[in-house]
Amino acid sequence: MKWLQSSDTDFETRLSSLLADRSAVETSVSTPVRDIIAAIRAQGDTALCDYTARFDRLAITPETIRISEAEIAQEADKVDAELMEALTLAATRIESFHRAQMPSDLSYTDDAGLTLGMRWTSLDAVGLYVPGGKAAYPSSVLMNALPARVAGVERIAMCVPCPDGVLNPLVLAAARVCGVSEIYRIGGAQAVAALAYGTATIPPVDRIVGPGNAYVAEAKRQVFGHVGIDSIAGPSEVVIVADNRNEPRFVALDLLAQAEHDELAQAVLITDDAAFAQTVVEALGNELQTLPRAAIAGKSWADHGAVVIVRDWAEAAQIANRFASEHLEVMLDDPEGFATQIRHAGAMFLGRNCPEAVGDYVGGPNHVLPTSRTARFASGLSVFDFLKRTTSIAADANGLRAVGPAGVALARAEGLGAHALSLSARLDALGWNQG
Amino acid sequence: MKWLQSSDTDFETRLSSLLADRSAVETSVSTPVRDIIAAIRAQGDTALCDYTARFDRLAITPETIRISEAEIAQEADKVDAELMEALTLAATRIESFHRAQMPSDLSYTDDAGLTLGMRWTSLDAVGLYVPGGKAAYPSSVLMNALPARVAGVERIAMCVPCPDGVLNPLVLAAARVCGVSEIYRIGGAQAVAALAYGTATIPPVDRIVGPGNAYVAEAKRQVFGHVGIDSIAGPSEVVIVADNRNEPRFVALDLLAQAEHDELAQAVLITDDAAFAQTVVEALGNELQTLPRAAIAGKSWADHGAVVIVRDWAEAAQIANRFASEHLEVMLDDPEGFATQIRHAGAMFLGRNCPEAVGDYVGGPNHVLPTSRTARFASGLSVFDFLKRTTSIAADANGLRAVGPAGVALARAEGLGAHALSLSARLDALGWNQG
Incomplete structure (x- = not known):
């Protein structure tokens, strides 16, 4: 597990290296x-x-x-x-x-x-x-x-x-x-x-x-x-933004719920209180004693886990956006307010009683989500993955008169003669005066 | 140019081979x-x-x-x-x-x-x-x-x-x-x-x-x-569904507007009147005499062009759906009625005065469209290509009580202990009686 503090001088370097951890995996098959x-x-x-x-x-x-x-x-x-x-x-x-x-x-x-x-x-x-x-x-x-x-x-x-x-x-x-x-x-x-x-x-x-x-x-x-x-999914990941008013064990379990998926999974805690973070890390260690998938979760936490100590929640939001994580839990007093500052995340889980596992099973939104920081440009699975769009343009003689001449000018400029003719021949038939 | 007639006994074989013409191109670079x-x-x-x-x-x-x-x-x-x-x-x-x-x-x-x-x-x-x-x-x-x-x-x-x-x-x-x-x-x-x-x-x-x-x-x-x-675009293509009440030269120019893009482009006319199709083919030949890009357009028409003679417009719609073409022009009396039968097309151009070139330049909808029959599952470029979705779930104690127990059951069935605990530990704290 890595421990980062936004007030440290090497913070930017270490955060960048943590973010690079999630770059896409090459395949050899x-x-x-x-x-x-x-x-x-x-x-x-x-x-x-x-x-x-x-x-x-x-x-x-x-x-x-x-x-x-x-x-x-x-x-x-x-x-x-x-x-x-x-x-x-x-x-x-x-x-x-x-x-x-x-x-x-x-x-x-x-x-x-x-x-x-x-x-x-x-x-x-x-x-x-x-x-x-x-x-x-x-x-x-x-x-x-x-x-x-x-x-x-x-x-x-x-x-x-x-x-x-x-x-x-x-x-x-x-x-x-x-x-x-x-x-x-x-x-x-x-x-x-x-x-x-x-x-x-x-x-x-x-x-x-x-x-x-x-x-x-x-x-x-x-x-x-x-x-x-659909997109090629990488290992799962969660970023949890939590203040010190949370029960440390709940935060620890949420981190482990991500870590138990895969040794390559990543669980990150962002908080403003280093002492609170320490209690979460201890609680996590305790849970690992009895967790059935402790070997996987323990290795994931050791290799890819991280704690990021921030100055304030605005900074937390900025860093969460840079993670662009698959899952983002917001365990703060005003989770909705914090969520308005989030631009990049697959799915958000708002409130102290909304662990990510709610969304895995019974929340309603999809649990197939963009991993490896691809939430910068990708979205979770949805009805949009099974729909496509057909656009249509209907033009009568008047419509063609209104927009056709500009089309002719552009087609000619692009050197596409038949494009221009397909418009101008009709315009001519409608009595177009090219001037 | 290929000439197919839906009443011919080998129609299905020849149509399948025409459709296979548009399969994705392999790359060697x-x-x-x-x-x-x-x-x-x-x-x-x-x-x-x-x-x-x-x-x-x-x-x-x-x-x-x-x-x-x-x-x-x-x-x-x-x-x-x-x-x-x-x-x-x-x-x-x-x-x-x-x-x-x-x-x-x-x-x-x-x-x-x-x-x-x-x-x-x-x-x-x-x-x-x-x-x-x-x-x-x-x-x-x-x-x-x-x-x-x-x-x-x-x-x-x-x-x-x-x-x-x-x-x-x-x-x-x-x-x-x-x-x-x-x-x-x-x-x-x-x-x-x-x-x-x-x-x-x-x-x-x-x-x-x-x-x-x-x-x-x-x-x-x-x-x-x-x-x-975005999707990897193949050569451009148009399917034109036209009755014999159209000016043959306009139909010919629309076919050529597609053919002039690229020797690999495909222009297809679907009509119910073989004699009308013949006049279109002749008009197309005439235009090729003077068209600036005649070499490209002529080769595209010779190699990939096609005329499909159908029994009726319902059959035309079926065949157009199987082409799932990038562009579909509908030059019929009731183009909107015909359009309701279309499930797969990148963009439709409705009416006798709406050549595809309108959409290339000044229509409004995008001209970056799915090629090679990918309109079966893909769409034209749009604002959706530059947006992504973040879902959210907010749950308080009551919400967790309502859906949490089912989540615990599913997490346990999937053997994900920390998932189950992240829910059940909170439910326990809320006085959950597991029964």
């Missing part, structure tokens, strides 16, 4: 991924089954790539009632927030007599990648599938690797709760390739979302352009 | 681009000046990388008054449409007592790439810079290569009209790298937009993740 994608494009289902046998130790045929409705129902029924209730509450809240997000179309006729419009339509088909094994989080299924469903996507195709054939009841139950159309027991770069290019069994999709390992991320990067992708 | 980016990151301005001397035959120093205000004013003053007026009309209309596009923030308190929000903020700094030489279009400067300006971006840094030191008055005038903050006389992958990573002279930006050659496109692809980028 591009060649094997390229080979896998080429094989899926050339041999389709055959290659898909081969890779699944090899990487997941699972023998499948084109007939069994898809998990049947009966299997899904059988697995989902294993989930206990309390958990099903929690899943359903989460789904309801997430759906409701994303419904509020839906944008409006635009249409107006301007002074020149042109009618201008912008219409939102949903994608036809979306692929949802769900990691296998320990990283298979039902909450991620909800967070990725529900915005697509709310946006109006008709077909949501999910891929989840099932090493040794083991199905994950909670993931299948979550998929069922949010109306996923079809589920395939495949993973890795081969699943991404199958979703992007299609096989005899799996029709291609228009966009692929969802987290995955380095192979999945690189495969998404390589199919980008042919289909859309 | 990734190694040299990787080297250039590494050099700029390591040596900054020195490498930037070296590459500019080598590729653009232009000797610059860190002091002269930026084009001075005096130079810009001097060049811009060379543009004649009528053209300045056309540029200004275009800028006013583009700005006004993009202003109408600006989205609203969201904030509401729900039944559980949580206050949920979503706030739009602009990016801090944007890089705008403008190609040099013949492809330097002032209209592109307007279309890329104005949405950023309207979104509220404070700093717009433009790069334009100036081979042999030649400045383009119209491009500089356009940059001035739309308030570009700074202009650098550099291009290629080295300009993209400088914008993404910064040098001593050029502070880094958060997102890079604008068209460029294969090197520029590959450089944008490689810096993606560290900064945001």
Whole structure:
């Protein structure tokens, strides 16, 4: 854990180095991924089954790539009632927030007599990648599938690797709760390739979302352009801005909740009281004694954790903006007031009783958020990821008379003769006097 | 030019092959681009000046990388008054449409007592790439810079290569009209790298937009993740849906306006009347006799042009959706009615007097649009490219009581102990009875 104080002379250097810690990770799997994608494009289902046998130790045929409705129902029924209730509450809240997000179309006729419009339509088909094994989080299924469903996507195709054939009841139950159309027991770069290019069994999709390992991320990067992708997520991170009126243990647990995700995760406390920060650090050490994922959380805190002592909350806001962190908790008397000074953050959690875990599950806003300081230019997953815009211009003779001549002048200046003619020939027919 | 008829038995095969024509182009310049980016990151301005001397035959120093205000004013003053007026009309209309596009923030308190929000903020700094030489279009400067300006971006840094030191008055005038903050006389992958990573002279930006050659496109692809980028544009394309009540020459000119961009451009006519299509094809041949860019337009039409004869307009709409084309002209009696059946298109041009060239210059909506069938999942450039969203959740004790227990259940099911504790410790302090 690093300890920085804004009044120190080397503060700027050390803060810059801390910020650089979150730069994007380079990948070294591009060649094997390229080979896998080429094989899926050339041999389709055959290659898909081969890779699944090899990487997941699972023998499948084109007939069994898809998990049947009966299997899904059988697995989902294993989930206990309390958990099903929690899943359903989460789904309801997430759906409701994303419904509020839906944008409006635009249409107006301007002074020149042109009618201008912008219409939102949903994608036809979306692929949802769900990691296998320990990283298979039902909450991620909800967070990725529900915005697509709310946006109006008709077909949501999910891929989840099932090493040794083991199905994950909670993931299948979550998929069922949010109306996923079809589920395939495949993973890795081969699943991404199958979703992007299609096989005899799996029709291609228009966009692929969802987290995955380095192979999945690189495969998404390589199919980008042919289909859309979501952003490539880096390790998770939180910045917590807290005053000394908070219970230190709560702050410590919130830092650990981030740190337990991944040894590369980053948890940062910004406060104006060094003594308070010290009590938080001690409380964090205590919790590590009993935390189930103490090894991961401890290493994350040791390697990437940081405490930043600031002079005042205005300075805290400035530094938080420079972190542009995925998650920002504001545990102050007036969290809303502080939030107005924040320009760059994936998601904010306001108040002493609003740990980031609220947003991971049951808050409503999406938990798929921009990492590695990309909140400077990127946003969390939303209905906007599953919608696109078509603009329109309608012009009649009068509209063309009003704007056409300027278009002719610009087209000629750019040396595009047919552009100019497509306008001037019509203007001539309407009796244009070029002067 | 290909001629397809929907009543033919091999129609589906031939249409699929026509659609496959627009698949994304592979790039083979990734190694040299990787080297250039590494050099700029390591040596900054020195490498930037070296590459500019080598590729653009232009000797610059860190002091002269930026084009001075005096130079810009001097060049811009060379543009004649009528053209300045056309540029200004275009800028006013583009700005006004993009202003109408600006989205609203969201904030509401729900039944559980949580206050949920979503706030739009602009990016801090944007890089705008403008190609040099013949492809330097002032209209592109307007279309890329104005949405950023309207979104509220404070700093717009433009790069334009100036081979042999030649400045383009119209491009500089356009940059001035739309308030570009700074202009650098550099291009290629080295300009993209400088914008993404910064040098001593050029502070880094958060997102890079604008068209460029294969090197520029590959450089944008490689810096993606560290900064945001716009989509990599392919060759331009238009689909024109026209009945036989149109003047054939106008339809022919609209097809040619697309074809003259690039030998790889694609112009497609969809109509229900083969005889009418024949007159359009003849008119197109006539225009090619005198068109300045006849060589390019003729090759584009020969290699990629197509006529599709349909049974009716419903079928035309279906086929237009499968093209998901960058531009869609609808020259029918009821273009608005037809438009309601369109799900996938970058931009629509409605009416017999609304050629696509209106939208290239003076319509208002953006002319930077998704190509190569990516309108299935992508949209034209807009204020949304220069904004990002921060969501927020505010919870007090009652809000936490309402949703916290479900969060605890899900966190435990996912094996994330600190997540569960960050919620349950607070709930315990509030007197939670876990039952």
